[in-house]
Amino acid sequence: MSSPSIAVIGAGAAGTAAARTLQAAGVEVDLYARSGETPYNRTLVNKGIAIGLLEPAQAALPDTGATTRLETVRGLDPRSRQLRLDSGDTGAYDALVIATGSRPRALDEEVIGRDQAISAGRLTTLHSAADAVRVRDLLATTQPARVLMIGGGLVASETASLLIDASHDVALITRAAIPGASAIGEHVARRLRDLHRPQHAAYLERTVRSIRTHTDRISITLNDGSKVEGDLAVVAHGTVPAAPSPWTGPDGIPVDSRLRSLHAPRQRIYAAGGVAVHHYPGHGSYRIDHWDDSVAQGIHAAKALLHDLGMAGDPGQYLPSSLFSASIHGHTLTGAGHPALGTRSRIICEEPLITAHYLGDALVALTGVDSAGPLRDLMPRLHHPDPAADPVTRQGA
Numbered sequence: 001m002s003s004p005s006i007a008v009i010g011a012g013a014a015g016t017a018a019a020r021t022l023q024a025a026g027v028e029v030d031l032y033a034r035s036g037e038t039p040y041n042r043t044l045v046n047k048g049i050a051i052g053l054l055e056p057a058q059a060a061l062p063d064t065g066a067t068t069r070l071e072t073v074r075g076l077d078p079r080s081r082q083l084r085l086d087s088g089d090t091g092a093y094d095a096l097v098i099a100t101g102s103r104p105r106a107l108d109e110e111v112i113g114r115d116q117a118i119s120a121g122r123l124t125t126l127h128s129a130a131d132a133v134r135v136r137d138l139l140a141t142t143q144p145a146r147v148l149m150i151g152g153g154l155v156a157s158e159t160a161s162l163l164i165d166a167s168h169d170v171a172l173i174t175r176a177a178i179p180g181a182s183a184i185g186e187h188v189a190r191r192l193r194d195l196h197r198p199q200h201a202a203y204l205e206r207t208v209r210s211i212r213t214h215t216d217r218i219s220i221t222l223n224d225g226s227k228v229e230g231d232l233a234v235v236a237h238g239t240v241p242a243a244p245s246p247w248t249g250p251d252g253i254p255v256d257s258r259l260r261s262l263h264a265p266r267q268r269i270y271a272a273g274g275v276a277v278h279h280y281p282g283h284g285s286y287r288i289d290h291w292d293d294s295v296a297q298g299i300h301a302a303k304a305l306l307h308d309l310g311m312a313g314d315p316g317q318y319l320p321s322s323l324f325s326a327s328i329h330g331h332t333l334t335g336a337g338h339p340a341l342g343t344r345s346r347i348i349c350e351e352p353l354i355t356a357h358y359l360g361d362a363l364v365a366l367t368g369v370d371s372a373g374p375l376r377d378l379m380p381r382l383h384h385p386d387p388a389a390d391p392v393t394r395q396g397a
């Protein structure tokens with residue numbers, strides 16, 4: 001094929017990385033971003049925009065060299081290789097990377113009073129630049145504000161920490177007894193919980209039953225009957241994949257080891273980042289929603305595409321091994337790989353804390369607190385059998 005027409009849908013972490021890799025290989029790319037939205041770095045939504053450090057324009061991503069088309073892709077037909085665009089136009093492609101990311105998991109629609117709180121601007125997700133502007137504007141009118149953070153994962157914990165630093169009051173409401181344990185492993189999540197404790201209230205093992213919106217505040221009733229009041233509630237309890245039709249359901253786009261769509265084999269459709277659902281040998285399906293891993297997936301999908309077009313070698317199996325980190329109450333949580341793949345874990349260093357996560361004898365992830373340097377040194381061991389994972393040390397799970 002002399003000059004293949006390549007489309008990338010989604011101009012975030014995975015999409016821009018894929019576009020840059022393809023452009024560098026001499027392939028022209030059409031990069032589709034949402035209508036009316038300048039592509040931006042989502043990690044700055046809480047760390048920059050919501051706390052008033054950055055204007056949304058300052059979170060814009062650098063140019064990739066691809067032709068950027070600001071038009072939401074509504075759907076596609078894998079057989080005719082046509083995209084359906086917001087304007088009603090169509091776009092043709094020979095090969096396609098879908099990198100449309102995720103959307104925030106909403107608060108259950110059965111929560112009484114949810115919609116009134118949203119309409120009054122007192123209940124919001126914190127996923128987009130528009131969400132961040134909403135939070136920033138409300139915080140600007142109420143100093144200090146009382147913020148109810150619904151969720152206990154990395155984004156919720158980091159945002160809670162940022163708000164405390166900005167002199168606001170925060171209460172964390174989480175379903176889990178040890179917030180974040182499924183994402184970072186129990187040992188590190190316990191340490192994280194201990195970091196939160198002196199800083200703010202935490203309602204653990206609680207869910208939201210109902211919300212009452214008043215003119216100047218909201219009050220939330222939890223499942224145990226207790227009540228908590230705030231100026232604003234932020235929902236940050238995970239994401240679900242966001243794909244164009246025919247993948248609009250909650251299941252994302254299942255991919256093979258080269259990130260080719262399993263639903264459209266041989267049709268040169270690839271998926272990367274928060275929208276892609278992977279399978280790990282000996283494990284079920286999994287999805288990762290971290291920036292660096294999405295970048296790695298975007299690059300991998302682009303290389304697989306170039307290979308399938310006969311323009312490059314086989315990039316091999318995609319295995320998650322990127323770093324992620326979060327600054328929480330003056331400490332840095334660092335991870336590499338995907339801890340949720342592990343079926344057991346053991347502490348390999350108490351201070352600074354480093355935990356290894358294993359699937360069988362293979363080291364699949366590392367997590368730690370204030371241990372970025374030594375954790376990085378261990379990264380080459382990821383996805384290899386670890387001689388230290390013997391039956392004696394296995395008891396450390």
Ligand SMILES: Cc1cc2nc3c(=O)[nH]c(=O)nc-3n(C[C@H](O)[C@H](O)[C@H](O)COP(=O)(O)OP(=O)(O)OC[C@H]3O[C@@H](n4cnc5c(N)ncnc54)[C@H](O)[C@@H]3O)c2cc1C
Pocket residue numbers: 009010011012013014015032033034035037039040042043044045046071072073074099100101102126127128155242243244272273274275288289290291292293294323324325326
């Ligand atoms: C508040 C917040 C803070 C975070 N902080 C961190 C952090 O510190 N470290 C970290 O590792 N991760 C962090 N993350 C997670 C990280 O941002 C995501 O994992 C990463 O952005 C996923 O990359 P992606 O390319 O899959 O999706 P995105 O970067 O979200 O990009 C997807 C793009 O596709 C566009 N799109 C969607 N549908 C369409 C369509 N139909 N047509 C055209 N365009 C479309 C979207 O508008 C978006 O621009 C954070 C997330 C949030 C919400």
